[in-house]
Amino acid sequence: MTSQISAWERIVRVNLGSRSYDIVINEGGTSQAGSLLARWLKLSTAKGLRVLLIADAAVFHVHGDAVQRSLEAVGAEVRAAIVPSGEQTKSYAQTQALYDHLVDMTADRKTLVVAVGGGVTGDLAGFVAATYARGLRFVQIPTTLLSMVDSSVGGKTGINHPRGKNLIGAFHQPLGVIIDLATLKTLPDREYRSGLAEVVKYGVILDAAFFGFLEQNIAGLNSRDPEVLRHVIARSCELKADVVRQDEYETTGLRAVLNYGHTFGHAFEALAGYGALLHGEAVSIGMICASRLAESLGRITPNDTCRQIDLLSALHLPVTVPAEMQDRHADIVGCMMLDKKTEGRELRFVLPSRIGHVETVRGIAPDIALRCL
Numbered sequence: 001m002t003s004q005i006s007a008w009e010r011i012v013r014v015n016l017g018s019r020s021y022d023i024v025i026n027e028g029g030t031s032q033a034g035s036l037l038a039r040w041l042k043l044s045t046a047k048g049l050r051v052l053l054i055a056d057a058a059v060f061h062v063h064g065d066a067v068q069r070s071l072e073a074v075g076a077e078v079r080a081a082i083v084p085s086g087e088q089t090k091s092y093a094q095t096q097a098l099y100d101h102l103v104d105m106t107a108d109r110k111t112l113v114v115a116v117g118g119g120v121t122g123d124l125a126g127f128v129a130a131t132y133a134r135g136l137r138f139v140q141i142p143t144t145l146l147s148m149v150d151s152s153v154g155g156k157t158g159i160n161h162p163r164g165k166n167l168i169g170a171f172h173q174p175l176g177v178i179i180d181l182a183t184l185k186t187l188p189d190r191e192y193r194s195g196l197a198e199v200v201k202y203g204v205i206l207d208a209a210f211f212g213f214l215e216q217n218i219a220g221l222n223s224r225d226p227e228v229l230r231h232v233i234a235r236s237c238e239l240k241a242d243v244v245r246q247d248e249y250e251t252t253g254l255r256a257v258l259n260y261g262h263t264f265g266h267a268f269e270a271l272a273g274y275g276a277l278l279h280g281e282a283v284s285i286g287m288i289c290a291s292r293l294a295e296s297l298g299r300i301t302p303n304d305t306c307r308q309i310d311l312l313s314a315l316h317l318p319v320t321v322p323a324e325m326q327d328r329h330a331d332i333v334g335c336m337m338l339d340k341k342t343e344g345r346e347l348r349f350v351l352p353s354r355i356g357h358v359e360t361v362r363g364i365a366p367d368i369a370l371r372c373l
Helices: 027-039 060-073 093-105 121-132 143-152 180-188 188-207 207-214 218-222 227-245 252-259 261-273 281-295 304-314 328-338 366-371
Strands: 009-014 021-026 050-056 077-083 114-119 137-142 156-161 166-173 176-180 349-356 357-362
Touching: 009 227, 009 261, 021 027, 027 060, 027 137, 027 176, 027 188, 027 218, 050 060, 050 121, 060 077, 060 166, 060 261, 077 093, 077 261, 077 328, 093 121, 093 156, 114 121, 121 137, 121 143, 121 166, 121 227, 121 366, 137 143, 137 218, 137 252, 143 227, 156 180, 188 207, 188 252, 188 281, 188 304, 188 349, 188 357, 207 218, 207 227, 207 304, 207 328, 207 366, 218 227, 218 304, 252 349, 252 357, 261 328, 261 357, 281 304, 281 366, 328 366
Parallel strands: 021 176, 050 077, 050 114, 114 137, 137 176
Antiparallel strands: 009 021, 156 166, 349 357
16 A cells, blocks of 8 residues: 655755765655656656665565555566665675676666665665676665664765674765655664664764753653654754765764764674674763763763763663673774774774764773773
């Protein structure tokens, strides 16, 4: 059955010159995918357009098939590739399997890759699109809160190495992003809360007023109030789009602010075994570790850390390092040394100087960082 499309819609533009694209945010957009793609490709009909639809197994029959029908309705030839759920899917093996699909399709530069699912699916599909035939066009259709506000925007794609997250990847901007807020209705609670961690991050790093809005709307966030979510998702996308516009390839250091909490968080995520801690859960813990580190260096007040702890806790996110990791100092340092911000084996951390502003700080000794565990 075709889903109803709401009258409410917001378009956030990611301004990157010839690589600019729109993030379309509405309710019911999965059933609009075909018409949106035809518009973005400037086609009166998509007849003859070949599409590899890469969908998470958990959402294909809930949302992916609606996207497929929408694409086929405008004339596209669609091949669906369903990938397993979970962080382990961002692997060499799954990448090769998707390359095989493209070879079987005799894909060429005009072939389109469409990702339907969370951040794992989007990162994997984007990396395949970036590297097959030296670059295919692709579209992101995120179905989790985390992927809506973070991974689907900005063109970072990648897969994991067994020793580190996202170590193999490429920058490859999408043709566009379709965010259908209706997909959040089917999102499991733990996945939803994982996404809230990245929302809180935007308030800490870029927008004190937005952080205050989150503090004032805890009940609405916990109940998935549509009005609250509309504002939260649109504002998060606006904030990330502006950072990406200014530092697309992480050459000026500005884009590094988006990694607040991630140096610690990625280490916890890897050491727990991918999937044991969800990305947002690890980032939530990592933000508190980073805030405590900033506090120990005299960069922020204890109240700034407490506000983050109170907000994350109220959203039912973890804020303490799992007991089994607190003594694995050498392993944690080893993982942090693989962080993409590390230069010359010197740890660098994104640390707050107040709510709404962070800076990259270098030259912090591992033993100083580990005290924050």
